[in-house]
Amino acid sequence: MKYEKYLNEINLKADKITKVSDAIWESPELAFSEYKSAKNLINLLKEEGFDVVAPAYNIPTAFTASFGKGSPIVGILGEFDALAALDQIADLPEMKANNRGSSGHGCGHNLLGTGSAAAVIAIKKYLEDTKKSGTVIYYGCPGEEGGSGKAFMAREGAFSNLDFAITWHPSEINAISKDSSLANIQVLYKFHGISAHAAGCPELGRSALDALELMNVGTNFLREHMSSDARVHYAILNTGGISPNVVQNYAEVLYLIRAPKVSDVQELFARVNKIAEGMSIATETRFEYEIIKMCANIIPNNVIEKELYNGFMDVKGPEYTEEELAYAKKFTETAEMGHGKTFQYYMDSLFQKENIEFLNVRKNSVMNDFVVPYEEIHVVKAQGGSSDVGDVSFQCPTSQITTATWAPDSGGHSWQIVAQGKSSLAHKALLYAGKVMAYTAINMLENPAIIEAAKKEFNMRISNDQYVPIPSSINPRTMDSFQS
Secondary structure (H helix, E strand, O other): OOOOOHHHHHHHHHHHHHHHHHHHHHOOOOOOOOOHHHHHHHHHHHHHHEEOOOOOOOOOOOOEEEEEEEEEEEEEEEOOOEEOOOOOOOOOOOOOOOOOOEEOOOOHHHHHHHHHHHHHHHHHHHHHHHHOOEEEEEEEEOHHHHHHHHHHHHHHHOOOOEEEEEEEEEEEEEEOOEOOOOOEEEEEEEOHHHOOOOOHHHHHHOOOOHHHHHHHHHHHHHHOOOOOOOOOEEEEEEEEOOOOOOOOEEEEEEEEEEEOHHHHHHHHHHHHHHHHHHHHHHHHOEEEEEEEEEOOOOOOOOHHHHHHOOOOOOOOOOOOOHHHHHHHHHOOOOOOOOOHHHHHHHOOOOOOOOHHHHHHOOOOOOHHHOEEEOOOOOOEEEEOOOOOOOOOHHHOOEEEEEOOOOOOOOOOOOOOHHOOOOOOHHHHHHHHHHEEEEEHHHHHHHHHHHHHHHHHHHHHOOOOOOOOOOOOOOOOOOOHHHOO
16 A cells, blocks of 8 residues: 555554544534534644644634645644534434433534544654655634534635645545535524514514514425525524513524525525515514525535545555444444435446446445445536535635445434444544545645646636635624524
């Protein structure tokens, strides 16, 4: 295997790295409140000899850790935030919380942050030994879940000096992430009415709650007349009190508006605003809105994707014991819905007969211990979710992978994922991801022509798209700031 000397640095420090992952799992923190999680990663990278800047980019839990001098400059992205109300007992294949209502790592970001740390540790070893020009920067990126931390960092120019960026995400399968994502805008709508006695003088009242509910109804009708790839979700935050005999004079609803491209989401946002305005007129109330955050669609980069796939092909993947396979099977058996959905997604993305056959014979694997074949010519689709990696991809060539971190059919944002977050399966997958990313970055540093090709593709792709940064007046908000 090429670069084995440098990748072995991950093996030598595997215990230290996985212990940090477990520590982050044990103290799950929500968007922009990840003080312990960031500190765990900062301490690890300081011990490994990186120069740390913390906090960074006007975000208390954002940081960078860099090593080296000069160019090329490679960025490795790390995340470490959790999800609300997903607490779960580790390794237990049934839903049972330690502390019901608490947070949990239902998207595997405890692994994501440490897998990326593993990658930069190996890249640092390469730069140290070869004495070549080059810099590696680990980006501690907070608030991916509902906060778009990278979008706020991108607004400050965090990634604009990079020659390329690489990241990964935990999953149930080893693959290149070759599709795009949905751009989004999160908006807080506020309605102001007039309170009155709901029985004694209802004619004097103007209900903010009526306006909010009618807005939601209007938006539901809008769904028939928007792109099938677009999504609009909402959560009512404030209904105006608990007294039904008082006309509610205030109400709040949080909207998340998604569409395949930034320009699409801006257009859909304008249509939702018209519904809010119309319902406020109909109810004789007043409305205002506040943009909470935005993130862009991901701009893919085929050049880096091919390099990542080469890394997958050369780096040996995890091997599993009988005990680990039995463990995985128990979690797959808990799947209530969506059986085989992720696997089918990758099946449907392939065109070449031999690749389809390769995947088909592995359809019922207890653990997906193979790599999904990468086809250079493919249709780029917009996945159903969003990621603030999109904002990075508008500033530099960017690509990412997934590795099989949990059992097939564990779902997404689920208790099953939380339960497996400290398992040996998870540990093996984060170290594997670190090696593949490090391999790719080192190979690109060794071959500057690949970096130039990635930049050429990047310039071509962004010339056909539009980027709208988060307005400078908007600051990151913690999840508890939305609680009334």
